[in-house]
Structure formats: structure tokens, C-alpha cells
Amino acid sequence: MKICFATNNANKIKEVAQMLGDNFELLSLKDIGCNEELSEDQSTLEGNAQQKASYVYNNYNTNCFADDTGLEVESLNNEPGVFSARYAGPQRSDEDNMALLLQRLEKSSDRKARFRTVICAFINDEKHFFEGIVEGKIASSHSGDKGFGYDPIFIPDGYDQTFAQMSLEEKNKISHRSKAVRKLVDFLKTNS
Secondary structure (H helix, E strand, O other), rough: OOOEOOOOOOHHHHHHHHHHHOOEEEEEOOHHHOOOOOOOOOOOOHHHHHHHHHHHHHHOOOEEEEEEEEEHHHOEEEEEEEEHHOOOOOOOOOHHHHHHHHHHHOOOOOOEEEEEEEEEEOOEEEEEEEEEEEEEEEOOOOOOOOOOOOHHHHOOOOOOOOHHHHHHHHHHHOOOOHHHHHHHHHHHHOOO
16 A cells, blocks of 8 residues: 655654555655645644645545654643744754753753654545654753654653664654554554
């Protein structure tokens, strides 16, 4: 089965392709000829995921899914949340986002956080949602050079290293995105 992941983020494509395995042919936006930037102007992760998936499904007539992920820091009223990718401004810089978050947490002893991913899939005219959550905490400084986004400062519960210090295989066993994608894959296997 061919299915489009409504993203051109090579890191996300790589993570998800590894999890889907040989059962599915994963296409990117580029693969289906979609070169425009997809809007993410909703107030929730669910809204953004649905907005992107709906656009691709309706304009490119292909089964697809889209995700949106937010880092929610408890002591910051769940910021940056839906604004995680552009927390420090429209330039969408991972370094700027992490620097701002670490600055805001400088005097806080409560560094509890969670990553939450919501996937919206449009498959054969039906809409489905899948969610994955991983609990953890924010480190006091960057560690590791793997991964992307906030990975260098997020330590999942039960571990003493950040996502950016883990191999892709290790991260995919426990990450928020992998949990949501596993739910999607289970659904696709039983419904395709």
C-alpha cells in the first residue's frame, strides 16, 4: 500500500520509514509533487495534523497522514506545546527554540515535560487519529548530536541520556512519534 506522510522533513521520513517496514511504500510530499508549505495555524496538535492531512488527501487524491508534535513543559503551563517548532520565532531554529526554553527554565527545579504526537490519517475517505506520549524531563544543557528538534535536551523517564544521545533504533522503541506510528501501522495492517 502506498501512503503519503505529509512532510518533507527528512528526519521524520527516516524514522517512520524504518517503523513501517516493507509492508508500505512511504511517500513524502515531494514524491507526490506537493511543493507548497503546508499550513499549521490551528490552536491544537490535532487541528494542525488534520489540516495538513486533509489538504493532501483532498488535493492529491492519495491516502495520507500528517503529524504534529509538541513539547509540553509542566512548569511553563505546557509551553511550548503547539508552538514548539516556532517557539523562538518564525525562523524555526532548533537552537533558538532550545536556548529560549532553557532560559525560561533557568530558575525552575521542576523540569518535568512530555512529548506528545498526534497523527491524523485520511484512508479511503475516513479520518482517524492516533496519539503517542513519552514522559520525561528537560536537561540543564544540550547533550548528543543525533535526532532533531528538542532531542538534545529531552531525557525520557527511565533513562539517563537525551534522545539525541540514543541511536535511532533506541529512540524508536520509546518515542512519542513511534508510539503514535505503531498505532497507525496496527490500524493499517488490520484495515488494508
